[in-house]
Amino acid sequence: MTEPLSFELSRPAVDPPRLPEAEVAGPGPADLLPHDALRSRPPGLPRLSEPEIMRHYSRLASLNYSISENFYPLGSCTMKYNPVVNETAAALAGFAGLHPYQDEDSVQGALELMWRLERALCAVVGVERVTLQPAAGAHGEWTALRMIAAFHHSRNENRTEVLVPDSAHGTNPASAALSGFQVVEVRSGPDGRISLADLESKLSPRTAALMLTNPNTLGLFEREILDIAEMVHATGAMLYYDGANLNAFMGICRPGDMGFDAVHMNLHKTFTTPHGGGGPGAGPVGVKAELVPFLPAPTVERTNGHLTLDYKRPQSIGRVRTFYGNFGMLVRAYTYILAMGGDGLSQASQDAVLSANYLRKLVEGDLEMPHEGPCMHEFVASAHNLHDTGVRALDVAKALLDKHFYAPTVYFPLVVPEAIMVEPTETESKDTLDSFARSVKEIVSRARTDPASLHAEPTNLPVGRLDEVTAARRINAYLQGTSEDPVLRWKAPSDGAS
Amino acid sequence: MTEPLSFELSRPAVDPPRLPEAEVAGPGPADLLPHDALRSRPPGLPRLSEPEIMRHYSRLASLNYSISENFYPLGSCTMKYNPVVNETAAALAGFAGLHPYQDEDSVQGALELMWRLERALCAVVGVERVTLQPAAGAHGEWTALRMIAAFHHSRNENRTEVLVPDSAHGTNPASAALSGFQVVEVRSGPDGRISLADLESKLSPRTAALMLTNPNTLGLFEREILDIAEMVHATGAMLYYDGANLNAFMGICRPGDMGFDAVHMNLHKTFTTPHGGGGPGAGPVGVKAELVPFLPAPTVERTNGHLTLDYKRPQSIGRVRTFYGNFGMLVRAYTYILAMGGDGLSQASQDAVLSANYLRKLVEGDLEMPHEGPCMHEFVASAHNLHDTGVRALDVAKALLDKHFYAPTVYFPLVVPEAIMVEPTETESKDTLDSFARSVKEIVSRARTDPASLHAEPTNLPVGRLDEVTAARRINAYLQGTSEDPVLRWKAPSDGAS
Amino acid sequence: MPYLVHSPEDRAAMLETIGVESIDDLLVDIPQSLRLDGLQLPAGLSEFDTMAELSTLAARNRVFPDRLTLRGGGVYRRFIPAAVAAVTSKPEFYTAYTPYQAEASQGTLQAIFEYQSLIAELTGLDVSNASLYDGATAVAEAAMMAYVQTGRNEVIVSGYVHPEYVQVLRAFGEGRGIKVRKGGEPNKKTAAVIFQQPDFLGLLVDARALTQAAHDAGALAIACVDPISLAVLAPPGEYGADIAVGEGQQLGLTPSFGGPHVGFLACKKELVRKMPGRLVGVAHDAQGRRGFVLSLAAREQHIRREKATSNICTNHSLCALGAAVYLTYMGPYGLKQVADVSFRRAHALAERLKALPGWELAFPEKQFLNEFPMRVPKAPAVLRKLGRKGILGGLEVGRWFRELKGVVTFTCTEVNDARALDELVEALQS
C-alpha cells in the first residue's frame, strides 16, 4: 500500500487553517512595499484539511521500519533503544522555550547542563575539554581538523596531509579535504588492522594528523594503538579519533589514554539521541590540552557555581554553527547519562560487545568472516561465499527486510568485498539475535536452492526493489534539459509530472 | 505477523526498573504487619526490560486499525477526526496535575471550564442544566432514568414502565432495567420510524418515560416527533433523548425544542474526545427545569465570577461516580467546542448529513436500502439482496477490512436483517467516500461471481477470521471445570496454558 | 473551518450526485418549526487562540508539585514512567473504537487480554474484566453481581469504605431495590459484605475474618483493594474473597481532577457469567493462528438488552492500557519496591508527626501502609498554612465522618522524598 503525495491530495478551495487575526488596522505588505519586491503568485503549497494531513503522515509513518518496531542492525550506526524519557526532558518548557539570546543569568540551568555534559563526556573519552557546537559527526571531524590545522599553524608548521585508513568512513576523507588537507590513504593489513609498515611509509613532516577509529570499521580493536600513537606523535602529527564506535568500550578504555589528541562523539549513536530518519544529531569534539586554545567560541565556563559563555578566545577557530549546538539533543544525551550512570554505561558497552560476538558466532557458519575474532561491538561479514550462486550482499539485505528486520550496512567498509556490517547493540534481546540468525541461515540456504527468489526480494513491503539506475537516468535527462520531469521534486502536472 | 504476549516474552531474572530508594531506615511491611496479612508469593507479572516493553506495545499498536490511518464508518459511533490539540490541552499541568480534593479556590480554572462546557452543551441541545458526572453514554442514560424515577416519585406517582423502540441501542433497555423499570418495546413502522399507533397502545399511567433517539438508529428523522412528545407528555410521562446521534443536527435543531425532557450526550462521539479503543468517554446529561432538582451532586455554580461546587441538593439522586466526571475528557470536548465555535459545529452537522446522503447514493445500487431517504448523518443498508449468494453482512464487513477500511456496524439495529450501518462523519473526504463505494461495488459483484472468496476474508490482516464458536466452547469448558485453560487470561504453562 | 474536509466545490459536486439543490433538501423531514439558524455560541477560534484560552484557564488552577503532595483519599501522586504516555498517546490505540472487528483490532484486544491477565495475577482471582469506569462503579457493579448471584437484596458496607464509593453504591442500589447497610453482622438477607483494604483512612482491616463471616452467612465477600498494596498484602484470592474491585488510578494515570481513571473487577470463575462489561478471550483462525476476541458477549446489553448483567458499553480501555503498561514496566519486584518505599516513608513520617505538640495517631492500635489518619489540632488552619507554603497537606476526613472531626489522613509515596518530608515538618513547626 502506497500513499499519494500531499500535493496530489491537495484540492483548490480547501479552507486555510484558522489563524490569529491582526486586530490592528493599518497598512499591509501590499500597501507599503514596492510592487517588484512582492511575490507575484502564491507559493504552490498543497491545500489540505487537518484531518487529511494527519492521516497522510500517519500512513507515511506506517511505511517505515524503525527501532521502535524492528531490529535495526545497521553497522557503524549504533541503532540502540531511544529512551522515551529523553523526549520528555527535551520538551520541558524550561529547555524548549529558551531563546538563545537571553541574558546568561536567565539560562543558568541550560548552561549548567551543558557544562555537566561536557564534564561527563570528558570522563568517558579521557580528554581535557569538549565543544558541544558541532551538529553531527562529520561536522565534528571537520571542526577537529580545523583545530589541528590551527595548532600546527600556531607553531608555524606547514602540514598539508591527513592520513586516513582505507577502511575509514567516507566522512573522514571528505572532512579532511574540506578542511584543506590532502588525503593520504593508509592500507589495512590482512588482519583487517592498519598496516604499521604502510603507516610508517606515509608519515612525514607534511603529516598533520592520522584519523582513526578504534575499534576500526571492521569492529576490530587496533591492538597496536599505542605504537601507532607514538609513531604519529614522533613526527609531530596529531592523532584524531572518529567516535562513531565509542559504544564498544565505555568504561573499558578511553581514546584519550590511547593517545588520541582529538575525539568526536556521535551523541545520536552512543548516547541514544534519536536518529530522526537522518538527524538531527550532535557531534561534540573533545580535545587534549594542546588543542584547548583553538576550541570554537563560545565555551561554557563555571566559576563558583556561576556559568558564563566565554567568547574571548583569541586562538579559537571561530564558530562552526549558530548559537551553542543542537541543545535539544544535548538535553537528551545528558538525560541518558544521568539515568545510566557510570555503572550503566560500562555495562552497556560490555553487553554490546557480548551481543556482537554472540551474533557473529551464530552466523559464522553461513557467511564468510574475513577477519578473526573476537570483535568488539560490531562485525563485518561477507556474502562473498555466495558468489557462485549469483546472490550478493544486497540480495541478503533485501531478503532480511522481508523478515521484518532492517538490513545491516552493506558494501561498507570498502576494503571487504560484499561486506555485511552488523551492529546489534546492547538493547536487543537474545531472542531477537537468535531469530535474526535463523533468518540469515534460511536466506543463505535459499541462495543455494533458489537464488532467483532472492533477487526478487523484498516482496512484502510497500514497494519492491526500486530501480535506481533508471531513476538516475531520468535525473540526468532533467539536468541536461532533455526532460521536463524534475524527478527530485513534485511539480504540478501542467508543468511536467513525476 | 502476530506478537507474543508480554508474559511469553518475560524472562526470570531481568532487572526490575530503577526506582526511588527509601532514604529512611526504619521498619518495612514484613517487620510490622502480621504474617497472614502479607502476600505469600510475588504476583506473576511479566519481567521485561524497557526496550522490550516499548517494542511490544509499538508492535501491538501496528496491529490496529484506527481513524488516524483508516476510514472508520462504524454506524452509530461517530468516528470522526480527533484533533491533536485536544490532547495538548488535556495534558496541561494545570489540568492533569489537579487533585480532586484541592480547595475550590485553587481550582477555579477547572470549575470555570466545567461551567462553560455546561453552558455550551445547554445551548447545543436546548436544556436548562447539564450534569458532567456520567462516564459514558450508558451511564448517562441510567443517570437520566434515575432522575426521571425521582421526579415521578416526588409527585407520588408510581410509574414502572419505560418504553423503548425495537430499533433502540441495547444500552437503552439495559439502563432502564438497571434503573428498576420494566421495559416495554415499541414497534417501528414500515417506514423505519416509530409506529404512533403502537406507541399509543403502549402508553399508560404506568409509563415513566419513552426513550428515543432522533434521528433514530436507522438514521431517519422522526418526522412526528412533536406529536410523539405531546402524546408522551399527555400521559404524564417524560421523553428521554439518546444523544448518540447528536452529530446529525447541531445548529439545525435541538432535542429540547422537540420536547425532550432529558438528553444524554456522548462527548466521545459528537465532541471528538478519542474513543481509546473503548473509552474513556463522557456522557453528560442535560435536563429541563422540572428535572433540575434531581441532578447528581455536586453541581458547578457560578456567582459573580466565583465558582463553587454545590453539594446541598436535597432532592438529588446522589452521586453516580467519584469526583466530578471524566474531567480530562471534558477538557478535550471544551477545546473542540472553542475551536469549532457555533459556526463550525453547524457546518459539521451539515457536512455529516451531506456525506451520509452522498455515500448512500453511491452504494444504493449495490446494497438494499430498506428505507427511503433522505437520511441524516448515517444510513442503514442491508446485505439481504445477496442472500441467494450465501454472502452475509459479516462477509461484506470482513472483505472491507482487507481493503484497509474498518467495517460499518453490522446486524444493528436488529429490526433490519443483515443490517450494514454506515456513518461516514464530516471529517472524511469525498475521495475517501468514493473509494469506499468502489470497494463495496467490487465486493458485491464478487458476491455474485465468487462468493466463497468472501467467506475467506480477511486474508491481509495479522489474523484471519477468528473462530468465536470454538472459543466460546473452550470458555464454557473452563467455567464448568472440565478444562484448565482459562482462555480469558494468560496462565503460566505449568498451570495450564492458552 | 477546523477539522472539516469538504471544499465548497466538493459540497456542490456531492449535492449534484445526490440530486438535490441544497442541504435543506436533505433536512425536509425536520419540521420547519424546529429549524434553527445556527447556535448561540461564539464563533470558532484559531488553534493558537484556543490554546491561549485553555492555558489561561489552566493557569487559574494551583498545581502542587508531586513531592509536596500528601493528600490522597482515593487519588494519589505516584511516579508515572514516561513509557505509559508514550504508549497511550499512540493514535493506533487512542483513536480506535471498541474492538468489534477483531481481525482489525488485535492490538487493542491483546493489550486488554494482557490487562485482564495482570489484574487476575495481582488479585489472585480467576478472571478480570476489560475495565469499568472507576473504583466506585466497580464496587456498585460487584454488589449487583452478588445481588443476582445470591438473590438477596441487602449489602453490608463494613468499616471505612470510601464515602463516595458508598454514595455511588446507594444510587445504583436504589434502582434495583438493594438496601445498603453500614456495618453489622451478615445474615441470610445479606448478598455481600463489602470492605476496603486498606480502608479509606489507610488502615488495614481483617480481610480474612470479614470474608469468613460473609461466607458463613452465605454471602459473598467483595474486597475493594489498592492495587499497589497487593505487591505486599495478601491478595483477595488468597483469603477467599469472591470479587476484588478497586480504583486503578495509581497504575500510571494522572490525577486530572478526578478522571478519567479506571475501575477494575476480578472474580472467581463461578461468577464470570454475572460479570459486567467486556471480556477478551483467546480464539484461533482457520490456519490455527492465535488471536483475541470479545467473549461471552451474551452477558451484554447489545445482545441481552434489558436482561444484560450491566448496561456498560464504552468502558475505560485506554486507562486499562495505561495500567497494563505500568504493571509491565514495574514487574513483580518493581511494584514491590514502590509499595515498600511508600510504606517506609509513611511510617517514618508518622513518627515525626506524632511528635508534634498535640498531634497523635487517630488509631494507634491499627496498622497502615502508606496512608494514615492523625488527630491534628486546628486542622483547617494547619492545612491552610501548608497551602501557603506550597504544600498540599493531608485530607480532612471529618467532612464525611462526624466522629472523625479534626482527623487528617496523610499519604506518602515514592514521590515524597526525604527533603520534601523535612520541608513538611519544618513548615508545621514554623
Next chain:
Amino acid sequence: MPYLVHSPEDRAAMLETIGVESIDDLLVDIPQSLRLDGLQLPAGLSEFDTMAELSTLAARNRVFPDRLTLRGGGVYRRFIPAAVAAVTSKPEFYTAYTPYQAEASQGTLQAIFEYQSLIAELTGLDVSNASLYDGATAVAEAAMMAYVQTGRNEVIVSGYVHPEYVQVLRAFGEGRGIKVRKGGEPNKKTAAVIFQQPDFLGLLVDARALTQAAHDAGALAIACVDPISLAVLAPPGEYGADIAVGEGQQLGLTPSFGGPHVGFLACKKELVRKMPGRLVGVAHDAQGRRGFVLSLAAREQHIRREKATSNICTNHSLCALGAAVYLTYMGPYGLKQVADVSFRRAHALAERLKALPGWELAFPEKQFLNEFPMRVPKAPAVLRKLGRKGILGGLEVGRWFRELKGVVTFTCTEVNDARALDELVEALQS
C-alpha cells in the same frame, strides 16, 4: 540497569555459545595498560530521580511567554500547530536512520521528497536538498558551491547578514582558502555575492539589484531568506538568484536555546551536481509502483570520499519533516496570513515605539516586514526593566556592529497579540 535487556542468565548462555569464560576474554585485543575498571561518573538514577534533576535544571532557566517575547535575531516565536509535534513524535519517524534501505523507509523518503518540493515551491528554484544543519552552515555550503562552480575564491557578504552566519562562513572558508569580503563591488575574483532578505536587522534589501550585480561580474547570487517572508516577498527564483538558503526554525520548530533547527538550500538545476547533502528522488519498482530513493549519491562522501561536494552525512531530517508538516498545515493562504498579521502588528508597534521620548527608527528610510531596528536611549537599562516585568524585549545589535550601539531590533509575529503589545508599551512608559 535501565535500557539493558540481558539477564544474567542470558549473558551466561551467550558467553557459553561464544565459547569463552567471561567478557574479558572478548577484550583481549585491548592492551592491559589501557583497561579501566569503570568510569568516574556517579551511579545511575531512577527515571523519577532523573526527571527530578532535569526539572530542577529547567527551573533554573527563565522562560518568557511567547506573547511577551519580542526578541528575534534568527530565532522567533511563532504559532506551532499541535500537528507538527504529533507527527515528529511518531517513533516510526524519529527512531529511523537515514533511509539507506529505500523499501523499508518509504515514510521518511516520501516526507523528505515532499519537504524538497515545498522548499522548491517556496523559493521558486528548481531543486532543494534534504536539509542542512542550520542557516549558517547552509550559507557556508552555498559559498562552497559557488567556489567550486566558478573556480573563484572570494565571496562578498553584502550588508547586514546575520553575524554568526558570517563567522561560520569564515571558519568554513579558511579550510578551503576562500576569502570572505564584507561589502564592495563584485569583480572577476568574486565567486558569489551573499545577501540576506530581510537582513539581520529586519530591513529589506534590493535583492534584484544585488543579484544583477553579481551576475554582471560572473558571480553567483546567494539569497539567505526568511522562509515565512516568502509568502509575501518575491522568491529568489523570481529575481534570478542562483541559490537560496536560510534557517527553517520558524517553520514549526521550538527555540530550544538555538537548536536543533534546520538549514534549507535550493538552487537552479545547473548547480544540482554541486549540491551538498542528501537528495530524494522518484524511482519505480518492477511492477511500476512509484517509490522514493536517495539520489545522485555520487556527489556524496560515502561514494566520492575526499572528492565529495560536502562531508555532511547525518543532516536534520526530523526538523525538515517538522517544517514540511508546518508548511502543509499552513498552505499558501495560511502562510500568507501569518506573514501578513506579523507585518501589520510590527508596523503598528513601530509607530507606537517611535512615539516614545527619544526613540526613533534606526533606518526610517528603509522598509521592513516584522522585525525592525530602533535607536533606544539607555537600551541596556530599558531591556533589564522589561525583563523584570516578564517581557523579553528586543535584541541589542551593537554587540556585533560598532556603528549600531544603542540600536535594538524588535520582532512581532502572530503570537504577540494586541494586549501583549499594550503591556509592552505600558511597561516602557512606566
